[in-house]
Amino acid sequence: MSKMKLVMVGNGMAGVRTLEELLKISPEMYDITVFGAEPHPNYNRILLSPVLAGEQTINDIILNSREWYAEHGITLHTGKKVTQIDRVKRLVIAEDGTTAEYDRLLLATGSDPFILPVPGNDLEGVIGFRDIKDVDTMIDASKQYKHAIVIGGGLLGLEAANGLAIRGMDVTIVHIHKWLMERQLDEVAGKMLQNSLEEKGLKFLLEKHTEQLIGENGRVKAVRFKDGQEVPADLVVMAVGIRPNIELAKAAGIYCNRGIVVNDTMQTYDPRIYAVGECVAHRNTTYGLVAPLFEMGKVCATHLANFGIGRYTGSVTSTKLKVTGIDLFSAGNFTGGEDTEEIVLHDAVGGVYKKLVIKDDKIVGSVLYGDTVDGSWYFQMLRDGKSIAEIRDHLMFGQEASLGNLGHAGQNKAAAMTDDMEVCGCNGVCKGTVVKAIKEKGLFTLEDVRKTTKASASCGSCTGLVEQILASTLGGGYSPQSTNKPMCGCTDKTHEEVRQIIRDQKLLNIPEAMNFMDWRTPNGCSSCRPALNYYLVSTWPHEAQDDPQSRFINERAHANIQKDGTYSVVPRMYGGVTTPDQLRKIADVADKYEIPMVKVTGGQRIDLLGVKKDDLPKVWADLDMPSGYAYGKSIRTVKTCVGSEFCRFGTQDSTRMGIELERAFDHMWAPHKVKLAVSGCPRNCAESGIKDVGIIGVDSGWELYVGGNGGIKTEVAQFLCKVTTHEEVLEYSGAFIQLYREQARYLDRTVHWIERVGMEYVKKHILEDAEGRRALYERLLYSLQGTPDPWKKRVEEAQARREFEPITL
Amino acid sequence: MSNWTKIANLEDIPRLGSRVVKRNGQADIAVFRTEDDQVFALHDKCPHKNGPLSQGIVHGHKVTCPLHGWNIQLADGNAIAPDEGHAPCVAVKLENGEVFLDV
Numbered sequence: 001m002s003k004m005k006l007v008m009v010g011n012g013m014a015g016v017r018t019l020e021e022l023l024k025i026s027p028e029m030y031d032i033t034v035f036g037a038e039p040h041p042n043y044n045r046i047l048l049s050p051v052l053a054g055e056q057t058i059n060d061i062i063l064n065s066r067e068w069y070a071e072h073g074i075t076l077h078t079g080k081k082v083t084q085i086d087r088v089k090r091l092v093i094a095e096d097g098t099t100a101e102y103d104r105l106l107l108a109t110g111s112d113p114f115i116l117p118v119p120g121n122d123l124e125g126v127i128g129f130r131d132i133k134d135v136d137t138m139i140d141a142s143k144q145y146k147h148a149i150v151i152g153g154g155l156l157g158l159e160a161a162n163g164l165a166i167r168g169m170d171v172t173i174v175h176i177h178k179w180l181m182e183r184q185l186d187e188v189a190g191k192m193l194q195n196s197l198e199e200k201g202l203k204f205l206l207e208k209h210t211e212q213l214i215g216e217n218g219r220v221k222a223v224r225f226k227d228g229q230e231v232p233a234d235l236v237v238m239a240v241g242i243r244p245n246i247e248l249a250k251a252a253g254i255y256c257n258r259g260i261v262v263n264d265t266m267q268t269y270d271p272r273i274y275a276v277g278e279c280v281a282h283r284n285t286t287y288g289l290v291a292p293l294f295e296m297g298k299v300c301a302t303h304l305a306n307f308g309i310g311r312y313t314g315s316v317t318s319t320k321l322k323v324t325g326i327d328l329f330s331a332g333n334f335t336g337g338e339d340t341e342e343i344v345l346h347d348a349v350g351g352v353y354k355k356l357v358i359k360d361d362k363i364v365g366s367v368l369y370g371d372t373v374d375g376s377w378y379f380q381m382l383r384d385g386k387s388i389a390e391i392r393d394h395l396m397f398g399q400e401a402s403l404g405n406l407g408h409a410g411q412n413k414a415a416a417m418t419d420d421m422e423v424c425g426c427n428g429v430c431k432g433t434v435v436k437a438i439k440e441k442g443l444f445t446l447e448d449v450r451k452t453t454k455a456s457a458s459c460g461s462c463t464g465l466v467e468q469i470l471a472s473t474l475g476g477g478y479s480p481q482s483t484n485k486p487m488c489g490c491t492d493k494t495h496e497e498v499r500q501i502i503r504d505q506k507l508l509n510i511p512e513a514m515n516f517m518d519w520r521t522p523n524g525c526s527s528c529r530p531a532l533n534y535y536l537v538s539t540w541p542h543e544a545q546d547d548p549q550s551r552f553i554n555e556r557a558h559a560n561i562q563k564d565g566t567y568s569v570v571p572r573m574y575g576g577v578t579t580p581d582q583l584r585k586i587a588d589v590a591d592k593y594e595i596p597m598v599k600v601t602g603g604q605r606i607d608l609l610g611v612k613k614d615d616l617p618k619v620w621a622d623l624d625m626p627s628g629y630a631y632g633k634s635i636r637t638v639k640t641c642v643g644s645e646f647c648r649f650g651t652q653d654s655t656r657m658g659i660e661l662e663r664a665f666d667h668m669w670a671p672h673k674v675k676l677a678v679s680g681c682p683r684n685c686a687e688s689g690i691k692d693v694g695i696i697g698v699d700s701g702w703e704l705y706v707g708g709n710g711g712i713k714t715e716v717a718q719f720l721c722k723v724t725t726h727e728e729v730l731e732y733s734g735a736f737i738q739l740y741r742e743q744a745r746y747l748d749r750t751v752h753w754i755e756r757v758g759m760e761y762v763k764k765h766i767l768e769d770a771e772g773r774r775a776l777y778e779r780l781l782y783s784l785q786g787t788p789d790p791w792k793k794r795v796e797e798a799q800a801r802r803e804f805e806p807i808t809l
Numbered sequence: 810m811s812n813w814t815k816i817a818n819l820e821d822i823p824r825l826g827s828r829v830v831k832r833n834g835q836a837d838i839a840v841f842r843t844e845d846d847q848v849f850a851l852h853d854k855c856p857h858k859n860g861p862l863s864q865g866i867v868h869g870h871k872v873t874c875p876l877h878g879w880n881i882q883l884a885d886g887n888a889i890a891p892d893e894g895h896a897p898c899v900a901v902k903l904e905n906g907e908v909f910l911d912v
């Protein structure tokens with residue numbers, strides 16, 4: 001059978017990204033032909049400004065070389081503008097007569113700069129700022145002429161002006177509005193930007209309406225405004241907006257309004273014809289930022305590949321960008337109105353301005369100038385419609401206000417970092433490496449950077465920094481990612497959707513779940529399989545099939561893998577209490593198996609490090625102690641202080657309480673590790689303030705705190721309630737943990753989950769609904785009922801032991 | 810000259826799992842079984858930081874290293890882009906439910 005023919009008109013970023021996505025999922029399906037009006041292969045349009053400024057060359061910004069097209073068997077026609085689509089014969093015809101037949105046609109014609117309809121707009125020296133040709137014209141002009149006028153004080157205009165000034169021209173920016181970038185900035189920020197650009201030598205004419213361009217010998221000579229003023233101009237760059245390029249589609253009778261109208265599958269009114277990018281109008285919106293365009297491309301590719309999955313439902317965009325070295329961020333309704341409140345921080349000398357617009361306790365808009373590190377955080381809350389009532393008093397000071405992330409020396413301004421400074425302390429990635437990868441490998445998203453450089457790919461605490469570097473390297477091309485994203489590349493469903501379907505359909509094993517939800521890969525990947533396995537066993541305890549092969553090695557081997565492939569063994573000591581007999585056994589085992597290190601852990605256990613995998617079952621048998629689950633997404637330890645039994649300050653028997661809790665929740669799997677602590681008095685020696693559930697004994701009972709974390713980012717636990725009896729401590733803690741087990745995304749710690757749902761939500765379920773609380777606690781106890789100790793099981797059962805037995809030749 | 814040595818029956822290797830073959834003084838070999846019951850053998854060392862690939866999660870015809878999450882192609886031992894590297898392959902065959910290595 002011969003292949004289907006796919007023709008793409010437009011050889012720009014959105015279109016070629018669609019082809020890349022298509023080739024990834026269905027490489028053999030089509031014979032592909034691409035027409036591009038420009039004489040270049042696909043290049044990174046966003047980086048035209050650095051080329052103009054002389055920081056990069058055209059070759060640096062090519063995304064797909066001609067070899068790439070050849071390698072994938074794509075016929076590439078550059079410098080050929082398609083002028084006609086014959087929908088009856090299914091044929092496209094270019095200016096020079098080249099034709100190509102199609103079974104599917106993809107329109108990615110992009111947009112054109114809007115040229116003001118004023119007399120003289122066709123003079124030589126009057127251009128837009130859109131493609132390599134425009135940049136060449138500007139560079140040539142800068143060598144021969146002096147006066148440049150840029151019409152349009154938006155991002156593009158300012159970048160053009162900056163580049164021309166660097167090339168030695170005398171540049172004036174003409175803008176119709178009262179301040180610059182009025183679509184992204186409010187007046188204060190707009191004026192700050194203007195001041196800083198004036199310091200660099202740029203001039204501004206604001207609130208000016210262009211009336212006419214005056215020429216001499218066919219070339220532009222001056223610009224005249226409606227108020228009669230005239231300024232000299234040897235070069236006029238129009239940067240007053242873009243227009244979707246729809247002529248071709250319109251002439252072919254394809255329905256267009258502002259853009260080419262498409263549905264959620266990126267299909268036009270002709271079902272054989274798809275469209276993506278700046279040329280489309282989707283739900284009456286056109287887009288100009290790269291992130292939404294790429295989202296469209298991804299959806300379109302799945303439909304071209306006949307997978308029929310994925311819908312594009314529009315994007316909420318924010319702008320995080322860098323204009324001539326100044327970081328800016330804006331999102332939502334940043335001007336506000338009568339029913340909104342504002343929180344403002346303004347340091348004119350320091351060059352920092354931050355404004356949050358709030359309505360009904362929710363962020364509805366934001367402008368940040370100079371310091372944009374918290375832009376993504378604000379944007380996430382804006383998009384999720386999260387209530388900020390609880391954090392209002394320190395909201396303005398940012399996510400890391402009082403408790404900084406660790407691992408990058410307290411840096412929170414990427415711009416202030418030199419290339420050799422470390423961004424990612426986990427993987428040792430420097431700023432220069434990230435910048436280089438973004439430029440050379442054509443990266444656009446946080447995910448791209450994570451995959452390629454590993455920066456922010458481990459603990460994630462440097463995510464904000466990496467996003468800033470992306471924003472400053474890509475300029476206007478960067479838009480933070482949506483939070484409600486699919487679980488992984490194997491599905492389009494979110495964690496929440498997957499959980500719901502597992503519950504509604506009573507899915508009991510992984511193949512069944514993948515089959516029902518149309519998983520894209522035959523057996524998932526290392527990120528979705530463990531998540532699915534957890535969702536199955538936590539939703540249907542005692543019924544769902546726990547698949548060891550879908551668990552990370554630590555949970556499969558019930559020990560913690562170390563860098564040299566050996567394992568560590570941590571036996572359980574309930575409440576951190578041990579006996580001389582246990583200690584003797586541990587000492588004997590350490591001697592017998594020549595265990596290289598014996599260490600006391602932070603959770604009040606003893607860790608035997610460097611055990612060979614095949615020794616594990618023997619070590620467990622000799623120890624004859626239960627597993628401490630020090631390796632799992634599971635209950636870890638309940639740390640305790642001595643408490644009233646011995647301590648002269650103790651008000652409660654914290655040790656006994658800790659032992660009761662640890663016994664009650666033994667063998668419990670969870671979305672991530674779960675740590676508890678019980679202190680016997682407010683001196684809090686067990687550090688209850690940084691635990692998932694922290695309990696503090698006071699004279700009249702017990703205080704419960706939840707959502708603390710001592711790891712990557714120190715998070716202080718929040719007060720949940722005060723109770724009187726041991727039974728209540730068990731019930732309230734258990735109900736909280738079960739709510740987390742049932743609702744958090746896999747790999748969410750309690751703090752992340754609470755951040756998303758809000759403390760009020762937790763209180764409503766645990767404190768206000770007594771029946772619901774008891775039911776949660778019952779469900780937790782039911783799921784733990786009769787669960788065996790994993791070490792004992794492996795010591796006793798040959799089949800379970802096989803994991804640990806090597807084959808010797 | 811091939812030197813085929815029987816190392817196990819297919820059912821001794823868990824589906825989507827692996828077994829480790831130890832050789833006196835030589836590098837360990839990881840023998841994988843995929844869901845479609847094909848077998849593959851690689852040196853049990855990730856090209857990144859020598860992580861034991863045998864302990865990774867197997868999906869499709871790939872394995873994810875347990876240490877830092879590199880994905881390695883089982884058929885040729887090559888790391889999947891953007892990572893770059895190679896784990897040496899060992900010839901392996903499956904005959905009548907028995908697994909042989911060329912060692």
